[in-house]
Amino acid sequence: MQPNDPITNDKILITGEFTAEKTNDVFKSVVFIYDDIVWEGAIPKYLERQGIVMSDEEISERIPTFYENLNPINRSKWIAESDSQWADKESQTYKVLNALYSGEWECRVHGPVPEVNPQPAARLKALKTMGYVIGSQRRECKHCGGRAMHDILIMLPAFEARFEHGNELRKPMSDRFKERTKSILKFKEVCFGVRRSSKELIIDHKFPSQRWGQPESDNPDDMPESQIRHKFQLLSNQTNMWKSRYCDRCVKENIRGDFMDITWFYEGNAYWQGADKHDENGCVGCPWYDLERWKDELNRVLNS
Structure with a gap:
């Protein structure tokens, strides 16, 4: 699998690879097609804070599972399980998380995130430390047409650290x-x-x-x-x-x-x-x- 080669069938497409700005995290850009929904999102390859690294070959092997996990019909259950871990839903960190519960790319200028926190970088970092998988990329804003930083909450099951020293490796x-x-x-x-x-x-x-x-x-x-x-x-x-x-x-x-x-x-x-x-x-x-x-x-x- 080459970084920019589309694969794998008519419902699963890997369209590229990107490094999240100001981080070392690496993601694969994907398009997942369900019955009446097209999800344009990302799946993780390397996550610094979570201690995760996967080769291209392993991603190819696991992508059918990712496809099933990320089906939008699973979001309400995933969100309920996430919310059950939060005692303080008035915290700024939770509010940023809640703003990303759409599971779609959200603009930091015109989306729901700036409505609760106009400078969410520290809150996003805290969420990643807690194990949440969040991709960040400059994209075209659907509201104004300009390019701005966007974030997406990737609703996958919890990952197990893949190297002994977890997020302290780097x-x-x-x-x-x-x-x-x-x-x-x-x-x-x-x-x-x-x-x-x-x-x-x-x-x-x-x-x-x-x-x-x-x-x-x-x-x-x-x-x-x-x-x-x-x-x-x-x-x-x-x-x-x-x-x-x-x-x-x-x-x-x-x-x-x-x-x-x-x-x-x-x-x-x-x-x-x-x-x-x-x-x-x-x-x-x-x-x-x-x-x-x-x-x-x-x-x-x-x-x-």
Whole structure:
């Protein structure tokens, strides 16, 4: 399954993949067609606060279950079960949740959310910490036609954390840290070697989270420049999707990714050969682990 390829039958369509703005959460955009209802929503692939990660292959296997779970006829039961867990329905966090009970994309400018809280980001974060699955994306507003941030409550059964350390596997990055890192890396999207604006760039961990077995080290605002260069590279949303796809396959099949059909590695060969599945050394030499070094090493060979 490619990130932007429609699949799977006439009632289930996966139309793309997106990273929720200002988070590391990754979702698949979907269209689910029921008897007389078309639901245009999303299903989770990676949820930082819930400790969830699924490969494209696993999503393909589980999507029939997601389709059944997200049938709109199940919403009233799901909402009743959710409400039974809330003692304080006057809290601002509950009010934001209640505003999303439509199960549809709701605009932060013209939808029900701003009516109860015009700045809901902290409440949304709290809901995610509690286990609620909420996708966020800039979309066209059905009220004014402009593009604005929208949120959708995805009414799936509770997920079980898929890695040992739950939502502590990734450590947070402050806005100051993010901007400093992008500045140190010269705002260069490393796949194509072009400068981009800050909002177009994603800070990518060179060692992919699919292989982590322990929480990452902290990301303090004063992290040494050498450590930043060792740990991170800058990608766009699209090239980050490409890397994620290759890493998903590598975790499953131990076959490294190529770079635009160039199959070459400055260390090792086409097969991942770490001491165990969490060994970062097994990634060294793969183009997607460190694109800048990979291109430098390839140029060195070509020019020798």
